[in-house]
Amino acid sequence: MAPTPSIPKAAFWMALSISSFLAMSVAGRATTAELNVFQVLELRSVIGFFILLPLVLTSGGFAAMRTQRPLAHIARNVVHYTGQAAWLYALTLIPLAVLISIEFTTPIWTAILAVTFLGERLSRPKLAAVVLGLIGVVVIVRPGVDAVDPGHLVVLGAAVCFGISLVLVKSLTRTDSVVRIIFWMLIIQSALGLIPALYVWRTPSLELWPWILLIAFTGMSSHFCMARALTYADATVISPMDFLRVPLSALVGWLLYHEQIDAFTAGGALLILMGNLLNLQRKPVQPAEVAAS
Numbered sequence: 001m002a003p004t005p006s007i008p009k010a011a012f013w014m015a016l017s018i019s020s021f022l023a024m025s026v027a028g029r030a031t032t033a034e035l036n037v038f039q040v041l042e043l044r045s046v047i048g049f050f051i052l053l054p055l056v057l058t059s060g061g062f063a064a065m066r067t068q069r070p071l072a073h074i075a076r077n078v079v080h081y082t083g084q085a086a087w088l089y090a091l092t093l094i095p096l097a098v099l100i101s102i103e104f105t106t107p108i109w110t111a112i113l114a115v116t117f118l119g120e121r122l123s124r125p126k127l128a129a130v131v132l133g134l135i136g137v138v139v140i141v142r143p144g145v146d147a148v149d150p151g152h153l154v155v156l157g158a159a160v161c162f163g164i165s166l167v168l169v170k171s172l173t174r175t176d177s178v179v180r181i182i183f184w185m186l187i188i189q190s191a192l193g194l195i196p197a198l199y200v201w202r203t204p205s206l207e208l209w210p211w212i213l214l215i216a217f218t219g220m221s222s223h224f225c226m227a228r229a230l231t232y233a234d235a236t237v238i239s240p241m242d243f244l245r246v247p248l249s250a251l252v253g254w255l256l257y258h259e260q261i262d263a264f265t266a267g268g269a270l271l272i273l274m275g276n277l278l279n280l281q282r283k284p285v286q287p288a289e290v291a292a293s
Contacts, residue, residue: 003231010233013225014241020222021245022252025100027215028091029257034208037088040215041081042197043204045190047216052182059179067176067184076168077188083161084189086154093151095259097250101140101269102155104243107279108133108272109163117167129279136271139264178227182220243273 003009031040056065067073090099108130114120141152172181204212229238246269253259 006232007237010229010237011241013229013232014238017222017225017229018242018245018248020218020225022248024215024218024222025091025096025249026252026256027211027218028088030211031208031215032088032092035202035204036197036200037085038193038196038200039202040088040212041084042190042193043212044216044219045186045193047213048220049186049190051217051220052179052186055179056183059177064177065180065183067180069172069175072168072172073181073184074188076165076172077185078192079161079168080165080185081189081192083158083165086158086161090151090155090158093154094149095250095261095265096253096257097246097259097261097269098140098152098265099155100245100249101265101272102137102152103159103162104246104269104272104276105133105137105156105159106162106166107276109160110166111279113163113167114170125278129275132271132275132278136268136275138268139271140268142264240273240277243276246273 028040035043056062087099087103111120111126112130115122115126137156141148141156169181226238226242229241250259250261253261
């Protein structure tokens with residue numbers, strides 16, 4: 001039975017989700033200042049598995065985690081792992097608000113890919129969303145006016161990877177539960193990152209472990225809380241709340257890292273927001289898709 005719609009409850013869960021995303025960004029900065037991106041991802045996956053374990057045991061145990069679509073899980077996680085590595089690397093290169101703004105193009109790439117791979121119809125609102133999102137990226141990056149920051153391209157690549165991953169998650173949720181999808185995400189990504197992590201391994205300092213635990217926990221809590229919010233309100237309500245991450249990340253960047261945000265970033269972020277709102281006129285995002293992405 002679906003929960004009764006409630007804007008206050010949706011706002012509560014979104015506040016937790018946004019807080020988790022912001023904490024994950026700060027923890028990502030702290031961990032990548034001392035450790036290689038691959039080691040951070042490996043620690044996050046391994047610790048995340050133990051965080052998930054109680055949920056696995058209460059969801060039928062390991063027998064319930066069997067899947068009939070191993071290749072789909074592998075494909076999804078290769079792409080998602082690449083996106084996460086790019087996102088963490090970009091975190092060391094560009095201001096938080098710029099990174100989050102460009103990351104918000106993910107739903108737009110998802111819309112393009114869903115037309116190609118899932119047979120969804122390219123409606124006028126969806127096309128307008130794509131155009132606005134691309135213009136927003138151009139406004140932020142300003143190619144031909146300023147030298148393009150490599151961090152812009154890295155996070156744009158991460159957003160495309162996240163878009164591909166979300167399309168594959170959409171397909172997987174037709175046959176597999178959210179817990180099963182996350183279970184295989186942690187298993188496969190732990191395996192993918194093991195050799196790179198061992199190659200660059202450095203023993204983390206004692207002071208770094210709280211940040212490592214925080215990035216592992218918030219990496220899961222951010223998506224879980226957003227999925228909970230979507231059970232209480234439609235995506236048309238949730239998406240504008242989620243976009244508060246942009247000004248809040250700018251505030252965090254200013255307070256902690258003395259980052260400055262220009263008018264071009266603000267204008268481009270607004271265009272991307274408008275594109276996302278237009279994109280919501282299609283089929284609403286399902287909680288299961290968010291939790292597993």
